[in-house]
Amino acid sequence: MTTVTAPVESLDTEGRGWLGIVYAAVWLAFLEAPAATAVQLLPSPRGFIGLVLLAAFAAAYLATFLFTRAVRRAGGRIPWQRAVTGVTVLAVIAAALCVAVGQDGTATFVFLAVAIVISFEWRWAMVLVAVVAVANEVLPHLVSGWTRQASLTLAIALAAFAMSGVLRVIDRNLKLLEAHRTNTELVVENERSRFARDLHDILGHSLTVIALKAELAGKLFDADPERARAEVADLERLSRDALADVRRAVEGYRELTLPGELARARTALAAADIDAELPNSTDEVESDLRELFAWTVREGVTNVLKHSGARRCEVVLGASRAEVRDDGPGPTSPGGSGSGLRGLEERAHAVGATVVTRRLEPGWSLAVVRA
Incomplete structure (x- = not known):
């Protein structure tokens, strides 16, 4: 009997596209034992049915992986109905595979445990994983010709434990990324507020003075042309000063005395x-x-x-x-x-x-x- 190790997928949080799917699919190589048995049973119907069920199980497992990964990356939770449906489909296919190819079909139990962990909340996941482990221990006593596989029971427990740890790390990384994104938005917003405040303080004063001098110059054009020219010259100087102040604000300086x-x-x-x-x-x-x-x-x-x-x-x-x-x-x-x-x-x-x-x-x- 082939020993099955824990298929701990790389649920990357940085969105590396199909690379994460490849990592998940690699672990399906540990279904080699039921695949080999199905091939040996060819050309009997059990052999064909076993290969079809094995392909269906792999497809359903990858679909569960893709769905849960997408939901977690979006920061959501797996809907209860969807989790139950996905795990039930995998369990039914696993049971049918065991009927078709015999005890080698129990290699799917490790993958079933991992699917449970990524689909359900922690407390429910641990209960269901325990059910799978107990089933692996009880079935050899109920089915003639089956033998107890302590190594498979250990693999089920280790796979569930490892995936639980991976999910905790991923959730923390997602929270850190969200916190970083929030902090970045706050920094940008604070900088916008600072710039708006400085621009108001700088231009509010300068433009008020410019408006007053422009009004005064307009009144003096006929009554006192010389003073009107002086006011216009002041307008030019004040406008240049305001432009310089704005440039300093844009550059982040506060040269104020x-x-x-x-x-x-x-x-x-x-x-x-x-x-x-x-x-x-x-x-x-x-x-x-x-x-x-x-x-x-x-x-x-x-x-x-x-x-x-x-x-x-x-x-x-x-x-x-x-x-x-x-x-x-x-x-x-x-x-x-x-x-x-x-x-x-x-x-x-x-x-x-x-x-x-x-x-x-x-x-x-x-x-x-x-x-």
């Missing part, structure tokens, strides 16, 4: 005829807060220009506090200034600071504070 933002704020507020009270020095600000406070000044002054209707604006800087105040009615929505404020809150959170907005009497205040 607090003194530079204060200078921009002074120019923008003057163009809007808003009285500005700005600090002349930024030396007091802590080093790790300078970039955050630069964004605070940019966001606060942009909102003053866009939403407040203010006539006066004040920027106050401290070692761990930056505040932009104005005497206008402030933003109309309770949440403040939309995506710009959310972006500022994210930056503040990254360095342990807090964004605080409040109404004044009269006016509005935007502050970033680190305790």
